[in-house]
Every structure is written in structure tokens, then in C-alpha cells.
Amino acid sequence: MGTITVRNLADDVKQKLRERAAARGVSMEEEARDILGKSVLSAGAAAAPEGETLYATIRSLVEPHGGFDIALPRRSQSAANRMTLSAKRILLIIGGGIAAYKSLDLIRRLRKRGASVRVVMTSAAQEFVTTLSAGALSADHVFTDLFDRNDEHDVGHIRLSRDADLLVVAPATADLMAKLANGHANDLASTVLLATDKKVLMAPAMNPRMWSHPATRRNRATMQKDGIAFVGPAKGEMAESNEAGEGRMAEPLEIVAAIEAMLDEKPKPLAGRRIIVTSGPTHEPIDPVRYIANRSSGKQGHAIAAALAKLGADVRLVSGPVNIADPAGVKTTHVETAVEMKDAVESLLPADAAVFVAAVADWRTANASGEKIKKVAGKGPPALQMVENPDILASIGHHAQRPGLVVGFAAETQDLIGNAEAKLRKKGADFIVANDVSHASGIGPSGVMGGDRNKVRIVSRTGVEEWPEMGKDEVAARLAALIAERLQATVV
Ligand code: C5P
Numbered sequence: 087m088g089t090i091t092v093r094n095l096a097d098d099v100k101q102k103l104r105e106r107a108a109a110r111g112v113s114m115e116e117e118a119r120d121i122l123g124k125s126v127l128s129a130g131a132a133a134a135p136e137g138e139t140l141y142a143t144i145r146s147l148v149e150p151h152g153g154f155d156i157a158l159p160r161r162s163q164s165a166a167n168r169m170t171l172s173a174k175r176i177l178l179i180i181g182g183g184i185a186a187y188k189s190l191d192l193i194r195r196l197r198k199r200g201a202s203v204r205v206v207m208t209s210a211a212q213e214f215v216t217t218l219s220a221g222a223l224s225a226d227h228v229f230t231d232l233f234d235r236n237d238e239h240d241v242g243h244i245r246l247s248r249d250a251d252l253l254v255v256a257p258a259t260a261d262l263m264a265k266l267a268n269g270h271a272n273d274l275a276s277t278v279l280l281a282t283d284k285k286v287l288m289a290p291a292m293n294p295r296m297w298s299h300p301a302t303r304r305n306r307a308t309m310q311k312d313g314i315a316f317v318g319p320a321k322g323e324m325a326e327s328n329e330a331g332e333g334r335m336a337e338p339l340e341i342v343a344a345i346e347a348m349l350d351e352k353p354k355p356l357a358g359r360r361i362i363v364t365s366g367p368t369h370e371p372i373d374p375v376r377y378i379a380n381r382s383s384g385k386q387g388h389a390i391a392a393a394l395a396k397l398g399a400d401v402r403l404v405s406g407p408v409n410i411a412d413p414a415g416v417k418t419t420h421v422e423t424a425v426e427m428k429d430a431v432e433s434l435l436p437a438d439a440a441v442f443v444a445a446v447a448d449w450r451t452a453n454a455s456g457e458k459i460k461k462v463a464g465k466g467p468p469a470l471q472m473v474e475n476p477d478i479l480a481s482i483g484h485h486a487q488r489p490g491l492v493v494g495f496a497a498e499t500q501d502l503i504g505n506a507e508a509k510l511r512k513k514g515a516d517f518i519v520a521n522d523v524s525h526a527s528g529i530g531p532s533g534v535m536g537g538d539r540n541k542v543r544i545v546s547r548t549g550v551e552e553w554p555e556m557g558k559d560e561v562a563a564r565l566a567a568l569i570a571e572r573l574q575a576t577v578v
Contacts, residue, residue, distance in 0.1 A: 100114070103117055103118055168199065169199055169200035170199045170200070170346050171196060171199040171200045171201035171345065171346065171349065172199070172200030172201075173200065173201075173202075174200070174201045174202075174251050174252070174349050175201070175202050175204070175249060175250045175251045175252075176196055176201050176202070176203045176204070176250060176251065176252055176253075176254055176345065177203075177204050177205075177206065177246065177247065177249075177250035177252070177253045177254070177278065178192065178193060178196075178203055178204070178205050178206070178224075178254050178256065179205075179206045179207075179208070179253065179254065179255045179256075179262070179275045179278065179279065180205060180206070180207045180208070180211040180215065180220065180256065180257070181208050181210065181211055181255060181256075181257045181258055181259040181261070181262045181275070181291075182208050182209070182210020182211045182212075182213060182214060182257075182259055182261075183210075183211075183214065183257040183259050183291045183292065183335070184214060184291075184325040185256075185257040185291035185334070185335035186211050186214040186215045186257055187214065187215055188256075188257075188335055188337070188338055189215070189220075189256050189257065189338075190215060190219055190220065190223055191338045192254075192256060192338040192341055192342070193205065193220065193223040193224050194223055195338050195339065195342050196342065196345070197223070197224070197225075199342065199346075201345075202226070203223075203224045203226070204224065204226050204229070204246070204249075204250065205217075205220045205221070205224050205226070205228045205229065206228075206229045206230070206246065206274055206275050206278055207220060207228055207229075207230050207275075208230075208259075208262070208273060208274075208275045209230070209273070210259070210261075212230065217230060229246060229274060230274060231274055232273055232274045232277055243274060243277045243278050243281055244281050246274075246278050247278040247279070247281045247282035247283075247284070248281075248282065248283060248284070250282075250284055251284060251349060252284055252285050252286075252287060252345060252348055252349055253278070253279065253282055253284055253285070253286045253287070254286075254287045254288075254289070254341070254345060255275075255279070255286065255287070255288045255289065256288075256289035256291075256335065256341055257289060257290070257291035257292075257335045258288040258289055258290045258291065259290075259291070259292060260290075260292045260296045260297075260299075260301075260302050260305075262275060262276070262279075262288075263288065263290065263302060263305045263306065263309065264301065264302075264305050265279075266279045266280070266286075266305075266309060266314070267304070267305035267306075267308040267309050268305075285313075285315065285348055286314045286315070287314075287315045287316070287317060287341075287344055287345060287348060287414070288309070288314060288315070288316050288317075289316075289317050289318055289319075289335050289336050289341050289344075290306075290316065290318060290319045290333075290335070291318075291319055291333065291334065291335030292319070292333050293329060293333055294329065294330070294331025294332050294333040295331075296333065297319060297331075297332055297333040298331075298332070315344065315348060315414060315415060316412075316414070317336045317340055317341055317344035317411060317412075317413075317414040318334070318335055318336030318340065318341075318411035318412065319332055319333050319334050319335055319336065319411060320332070320334045320335075320336060320337075320409060320410055320411035321333075321334065321407075321408070321409050322334040322409050334411075336411040337411070340410075340411050340413075340414070343392060343414065344413075344414030344415065346396075347392070347395060347396045347414055347415055348414070348415070350396060354397055354398025355397050355398065355570040355573075355574055356394060356397040356398045356399035356566075356569070356570050356573065357398035357399075358398075358400075359398075359399045359400065359438040359439065359573055360399070360400045360401075360402065360434075360436075360437045360438055361394050361399045361400070361401050361402070361437060361438060361439045361440065361441065361489075361569070362401075362402050362403075362404065362431055362434050362435075362437045362439075362440040362441070362489070363387055363390055363391040363394065363401060363402070363403045363404070363416075363440070363441045363442075363443060364387060364403075364404045364405075364406075364427060364431060364440075364441070364442050364443055364444035364446070364478065365384045365386070365387020365388050365390075365391065365403060365404070365405045365406070365408070365443050365444050366382055366383070366384035366387060366388075366405045366406035366407065366408040366444055366445070367379050367380045367381070367382040367384075367406045367407065367408075367444070367445050367446075367447070368406045368421075368422065368423050368424045368427060368444065368445075368446050368447045368475075369406065369407050369422045369423065369447075370423055370424065370447045370449070370450035370451060370454075370475070371422075371423070371450075371451065371454040372451050372454060372455070372459070372470065373454060373455040373456075373457065373458050373459045374455075374456070374457070374458055375458055376458075376459070378447055378449075378450070378451070379407075379447070380445050380447065381445075382406070382408075382444070382445035383408060383409070383410065383537075384405055384406070384408030384410055385410065385537075385538065385558050386443055386495075386540060386558045386561065386562065387403070387405070387441075387443030387444060388403070388405070388408070388410055388412075388413050389413075389558045389559050389561070389562035390441055390443055390561075390562040390565055390566065391403040391413045391416045391418075392413035392414065392415070392416065392562065393559070393562035393563045393565070393566035394441075394566045394569065395413065395414070395415040395416050396415075396563075396566070397566050397567070397570050400417075401413075401415070401416040401417070402416075402417050402419070402434045402437070403416050403417070403418040403419070404418075404419050404421060404427055404430040404431055404434070404444070405418055405419070405420055405421070405444075406421060406422065406427065406444055406445075406446075407420075407422060419434075423447075423450065424446045424447055424450065424475035424476060424478070425450070425475070425476065427444060427446060427478055428476045428478045428481065431478055431482060432481075432482075432485075435482075435485070435487040435489070436487045436489070437489045438489055438490055438491065438573055439489050439490060439491035439492070439493070439569055439572075439573060440482055440489045440491075440492050440493070441493040441565075441569070442478060442479040442482070442492075442493065442494050442495060442515075443495050444478075445497070446475060446477075446478060447475055448474065448475055449472040449473065449474055449475060450472065450473060450475050451470050451471065451472060451473075452471040452472060452473045453471075477513065479492070479494045479513045479515060480512065480513040480514065482514075483513045483514025483515050484514045488514070490573065491516050491517075491569060491572050491573060492513075492514060492515045492516050492517075493515060493516065493517045493518075493519065493565075493569070494509060494510075494513055494515040494517070494518045494519070495518070495519045495520075495521070496509050496518050496519070496520045496521070496545075497521050497523045498520060498521075498522060498523065498524075499522075499523055499524040500524065502520050502521075502522050502543065503520065503543065503545060503550055505520075506518040506520035506543070506545040507545055510545055510546070510547070516546060516547075516572070517544055517545065517546050517568075518544075518545040518546075519542050519543075519544060519545075519561075519565065520542060520543045520544075520545050521540055521541065521542045521543075522541065522543075537558075538557055538558055539555060539556065539557055539558065540555070540556065540557075540558050540561045541553070541554070541555040541556075542561055544565075544568070
């Protein structure tokens, strides 16, 4: 495998990469890898044009040099093509938001997995995508009007809502959420939602201020109490320029995973089990605008939380700041610092198991400044005094209310097994999932941290089990199965 050195890219490509990387707070390599990864995942689908152009540019620059060492997430053909939704009937309600274009991709992905998709579009949705596109992709009539006596396809809102196995609202706008939370039924979408006797999944998408508005929060809480499931939204850049925050619709594949989980009828070996998972990095403040962080994306921890939920566990995820959506079917608490993460984890005890995936900062500044530290000419940089953070895994591993099963992670660049075995004992864990983040592993530190693949060894008191390199979702599924197996040996 050759090498792409970002340094060798053309200046205009580098500049574009730099801007995008800075906006997301990631390295340029990571940004390039993400663009390449997304292009692979969305091959054949409508990817963001800017991303595609950039991808093409990077690719054309890279190929003559013989490839790249930025690990390209390999698409799991088998996972993408499995008929996981065979014969399932989805009623997709498309609300009026810029994210509506992603719902077209969602239709395609659902049908590829064997589902039939019927589409209802609000009138606002039709400002963003056409009924023609939705109809072509779903191979069905698209329903838009509550009363359409001229429509030969008019099946009536009751039948429309009952004929489906699941109702999915994507994008779920603030307006659609408000309507359902308050029982309004003044158009086809809201009427169908109110008339249904089936499960409902919402994928909200809106401006971050609208999402954080007390009214929207209230509506969400009401709907959650009513049993409506949510996937996302994620943090990130908005379509409007200079707008960023929480409000981006979950990606189509995340919505598909949430749908699969909701329609999964397989036996749930973890039903009735409460499992705590930590994920992502922590941010340790230096002053109100600066912090110490690391490259953890939260992908592995979130995937584990989702995989455990799929097996029926009541999963409580404690997540540091990440740019990915909360996993569906998981109750997520968001924290910033290691101390907040420890408090959140302790407040969730007792639990049957706990999985500590978060890349917790080992140190924090002794006393973060309340004011922005000014650069003073001639004074030099400030001396940051650091103190050690609490070790959450170790404190729970030795806690009076220690969960029956405690799993830790260890990212090492040397003596992987020796270090993992030492951690197992010192931190009171039952398993340590050890990943080699050295370059020798073939994935490399920037590949594991933030990438989509992982190669792990499971270190326990009884020995070491080596797993082949696989996607983080597969690692998550296997680990969830292992946890289920271990807990099944324990009486509930
Ligand atoms: O010692 P090290 O940081 O390598 O240990 C990694 C494991 O310990 C991970 O499971 C991580 O989530 C956990 N950890 C923790 N709190 C810390 C440091 C690490 O829970 N302060």
C-alpha cells in the first residue's frame, strides 16, 4: 500500500481540506479519510457534491502515487446486501427540511434490504424533493393529500397508517414533532401519525436553536413518554452557512440500523439487563474557549451501545463530545469532562454490566481559567498545571456496587498483551479489549481512532482471544454477543 501525504496535495485541495478539517475539529488526514470513506459508503447514492469533487480530486492526485495509507473503510458487501428487512413494510413520512434529500437515499437502502417503502410527503417536503423522485425510488405512489377523492391511489389515512410495520419520520421537523406531541391532525402526515397502531421512529433535523428550544425539548420528552423512538440528531455543520451544532439528521445508514433494531424479532438475550457504556473523548477545559482533547470519535463505543440495545439491553450511554448521532434505542447522557463522566456513570449504578470504551483524558488542568487566557507580548506561553483525572473504569471495577461484568478497553502501541493483563488486574475488569494502535497493526493510530475498522484481542483471566480485523460494527456485535453469553450464565 502506498502513501498519501497530505503535504504533497495541490495547494487548493490542501486549503479545502484544511478548512473542512478545522470546521470539524479533526486532522486533515482524518478529514480526507472521512471523505474517502463516505464516498465508498454512498457509492451510487447522492453524496454531497463538494465531498465528491474533493474525493475525485484527492483520488486523481493519489492514484498515480500508488494509493494511500489513510485506511479506507472497506464496505462490508455482505452487511449492505443482507435482506435484513425482508417483507417489512415501512411508511416513510418526509417532512419539509433540507435533509429531505437524504430520505431519498434512505428509501433506496431500505428497499435494498428487502423492505417495501410507501412514502407520505408533507407539502413543505415537496419544496425540497419531488414526489417523482420519491415515487421512482419507492416504486409506489407517493401520498400527499388528506382528502384526495380524485386520486385513484387514495387508500385512506387509516389504512395507510395500519398497513405498515413501522412509521418512520425523516426528516422530522420541529413542526411535525409539535403536531404529534400535541395530537394535531390537520394534514395527511400528522393524521397518519395519530391514527397508527404501529411503532414510530423519528429522525429529527432542524436548526440547532430550534432543536434546543424548550418547546422542542418538551415535545420530544412527551413523545418519548408516549413510546416514540428517536434516532439522532447529530452535531455538525448545518446547510445554512455559519450554523453548526446539534440538529443534523442522522445518516441514512444510522436510520436503517435503528429501523432494523425496531423490527428485529429475534430473541433478546439481554432483555431486562441494564448496561452502562462510556464512549468518545473527554474535553478538559483550559479556559472558556480552549480544551485538551483526543482523537476519539465515539464510533466504537456508540456501536457497542447500539449492539447491546439490539440484544434487548437497557443501555445507558455516557458520551463525551462527539459528532455522531446518539444510537437509537439507547438512553444517552452527554458530558464534557472526565469528572462529569464519572459522576454520570456512578449515578447510573447499579447495573448488570459496564463497558468503558471512552478515551478519558488522563489529566486535566489544575484550575481552568474562568477568563480567556490572553497572549501577552514577551510573557511567553502560560504554564499549564495538570492534575490526574479519576480513573472511571478502576473506580467502578472496585466499587461497592460493582456491576457483575466490567469490560475495559486498552489502546496500546507496545506490549499490547502485557499492558492489557496489567490493566485487567489493576482496574478490576473481567475483560480488556486490547487494540494495537501502533503502525505495525496495519490500521495505525489515526485509523483506529476515528476510523471505521478495528483489530482487537480479548484479554481475560483465562487467556487471550485474537479477533481478525473487522468493522467497528462487527467488533461491537461480537462483543455484545460475548457479554450476553457471560451474563446468561448469571441468574437475573
Ligand atoms: O489506562 P488506560 O487509559 O489505557 O485505560 C483504558 C481503559 O480505562 C478504557 O476502558 C477507558 O475507558 C478506561 N479509563 C477510564 N477513566 C480514565 C482512564 C481510562 O475509565 N480516567
